[in-house]
Amino acid sequence: MTATKGLEGIVATQSSISSIIDDQLTYVGYDIDDLAENSSFEEVIYLLWNLKLPTSDELDSFKKELVSSMEIPEEVITHLKSYDLKTVHPMAALRTAVSMLGLYDEESDVMEEEANKRKALRLQAKIPTVVTAFARIRNGQDPVSPKSDLGFAANFLYMMNGKQPEDIEVEAFNKALVLHADHELNASTFTARVCVATLSDVYSGVTAAIGALKGPLHGGANERVMKMLSEIGEVDNAIPYIKERLEKKEKIMGMGHRVYRKGDPRAKHLREMSKELTKLTGHSKYYDMSIKIEDYIKEEKGLPANVDFYSASVYHSLGIDHDLFTPIFAVSRVSGWLAHILEQFDNNRLIRPRAEYVGPKKQSYKPIDQR
Ligand SMILES: CC(=O)SCCNC(=O)CCNC(=O)[C@H](O)C(C)(C)COP(=O)(O)OP(=O)(O)OC[C@H]1O[C@@H](n2cnc3c(N)ncnc32)[C@H](O)[C@@H]1OP(=O)(O)O
Numbered sequence: 001m002t003a004t005k006g007l008e009g010i011v012a013t014q015s016s017i018s019s020i021i022d023d024q025l026t027y028v029g030y031d032i033d034d035l036a037e038n039s040s041f042e043e044v045i046y047l048l049w050n051l052k053l054p055t056s057d058e059l060d061s062f063k064k065e066l067v068s069s070m071e072i073p074e075e076v077i078t079h080l081k082s083y084d085l086k087t088v089h090p091m092a093a094l095r096t097a098v099s100m101l102g103l104y105d106e107e108s109d110v111m112e113e114e115a116n117k118r119k120a121l122r123l124q125a126k127i128p129t130v131v132t133a134f135a136r137i138r139n140g141q142d143p144v145s146p147k148s149d150l151g152f153a154a155n156f157l158y159m160m161n162g163k164q165p166e167d168i169e170v171e172a173f174n175k176a177l178v179l180h181a182d183h184e185l186n187a188s189t190f191t192a193r194v195c196v197a198t199l200s201d202v203y204s205g206v207t208a209a210i211g212a213l214k215g216p217l218h219g220g221a222n223e224r225v226m227k228m229l230s231e232i233g234e235v236d237n238a239i240p241y242i243k244e245r246l247e248k249k250e251k252i253m254g255m256g257h258r259v260y261r262k263g264d265p266r267a268k269h270l271r272e273m274s275k276e277l278t279k280l281t282g283h284s285k286y287y288d289m290s291i292k293i294e295d296y297i298k299e300e301k302g303l304p305a306n307v308d309f310y311s312a313s314v315y316h317s318l319g320i321d322h323d324l325f326t327p328i329f330a331v332s333r334v335s336g337w338l339a340h341i342l343e344q345f346d347n348n349r350l351i352r353p354r355a356e357y358v359g360p361k362k363q364s365y366k367p368i369d370q371r
């Protein structure tokens with residue numbers, strides 16, 4: 001038995017949800033470029049969960065179901081208020097709150113297919129409310145309830161800022177949600193599948209996945225990209241800053257990918273959005289330095305920018321606090337996690353690989369007083 005570090009190249013499951021073939025990403029066979037340009041996030045959630053695009057009647061009723069499930073229990077809001085609001089990271093708050101939502105769902109441990117689908121809908125609907133409620137509470141503001149006449153992307157921005165968002169903001173945010181929704185067997189999705197393959201519940205699967213997404217080698221990279229751009233400060237500092245980091249053998253956040261070699265097909269959409277939005281909001285320097293860094297890393301290390309690189313300057317331009325970038329990733333990616341959880345339940349087998357043992361062998365046990 002020989003271990004493959006990081007399970008690189010190991011095919012661990014079959015899936016009909018998304019694929020990465022020759023550096024091109026598809027959801028249920030639909031090209032990400034078409035979906036990014038044309039679809040609403042609700043349409044994409046429906047696609048991932050039903051493996052077909054909705055008709056307009058199906059989409060209307062799906063949107064209504066989502067928006068009518070967005071409110072969260074008062075007990076969860078009280079709990080969010082009890083956290084140390086100066087130090088608690090919003091991803092830790094989200095992880096805890098999602099676990100807590102399970103306590104208030106009567107169907108939490110009901111394992112029938114239809115009950116699991118109802119829980120999926122409730123979780124997808126409530127996660128934006130948790131993220132925006134926490135963001136407001138720590139700013140000393142009251143949470144804002146969702147509006148039934150707004151779509152998913154608009155409702156997120158409305159609940160966060162307490163005012164009707166501009167069309168351009170909704171369009172950009174919707175596209176970002178579409179681009180982040182699913183990504184084959186990434187680390188957090190794999191985590192969710194491993195968790196529920198024990199026949200644990202949907203809330204446990206999503207809580208575990210949030211924990212995995214939080215790390216800087218995965219979803220946590222987008223917040224670190226913005227930290228790096230802020231530290232760089234001015235465009236002329238970008239290359240000296242990156243050279244110094246590379247000399248110290250540090251990783252450049254938002255660069256590199258386990259699967260993509262030529263490039264991440266989502267990055268070009270976010271690059272365009274970053275160009276437009278940073279110009280519109282007077283933050284062009286962040287786009288300019290991002291371009292310099294991307295070109296330099298490509299040239300020096302042959303590494304492409306990943307989805308987290310330009311999403312940082314996009315979210316910054318939308319006026320979003322930097323530590324909310326990864327929770328926003330979760331607001332989108334929970335759609336993929338839930339699709340994979342339902343698929344796992346549909347054809348389940350316990351996920352239990354082996355380890356190659358490299359520790360000492362044939363040790364003789366000594367009683368404690370002789371060691
Ligand atoms: C949504 C997402 O999860 S997208 C990924 C988000 N994560 C990041 O942006 C963090 C920065 N990137 C990375 O750490 C990596 O590229 C990962 C984790 C994404 C992929 O990692 P792996 O496939 O395991 O590659 P690994 O970390 O083994 O790197 C291979 C080589 O490329 C180098 N490398 C990879 N990424 C980077 C980077 N961002 N900056 C500098 N060097 C890098 C490594 O140092 C290593 O070099 P070596 O062979 O000389 O030691």
Ligand SMILES: O=C([O-])CC(=O)C(=O)O
Nearest residue numbers: 183185186187258306307
């Ligand atoms: O697939 C991966 O390893 C990471 C990634 O890009 C994602 O989760 O979107």
